[in-house]
Amino acid sequence: MSGRTTRSIAHFEAPFVLGGLAGTMPAGDYDIDHDEELIDSTSRLAWRRVATFIHLPARTVKSPTSQLVAIDHAELETALRQDRENAA
Template sequence: MPDRTTHSIAHFAASFMLGGLEGPLPPGDYDIDHDEELIEGMSRVAWRRVATFIHLPARAVKNPAISQLVAIDHLELETALKRDRENAA
């Protein structure tokens, strides 16, 4: 089954928490990867998200020697982004 990875950037104005990570992460822009697989049997092209990953640390402090790719829950990421936008308003 074909699959793909799409990329986005998540911006946080304040520190935030995501399950499975130790302590809060600092504000900044974070690279996000979404792994998706093709849904077959459809009359149109459709993709299903199967995994989401965050690149640590944030983009502004990138150091290849200490970078990590960590699996996260996509819905938890969306909730954290929504909370961050609401608090910034």
């Protein structure tokens, strides 16, 4: 099977918590990678997400080290939604 990685940026107005991350993360912009695999189909191209990763620290933090941590995509979406609702 063929694979691809798509990238996005998750913006948090407030500190947040995600499973798999140690403690509370500060507000900011975080690079997100979505690994996807091609689903065999004769009628159209389709991709299935197989993993989601967050780059630590946030984009604005200057650090000599960085981490790529696997996270649950649904949990990320929930945290982003809650952040938007709390900011409104």
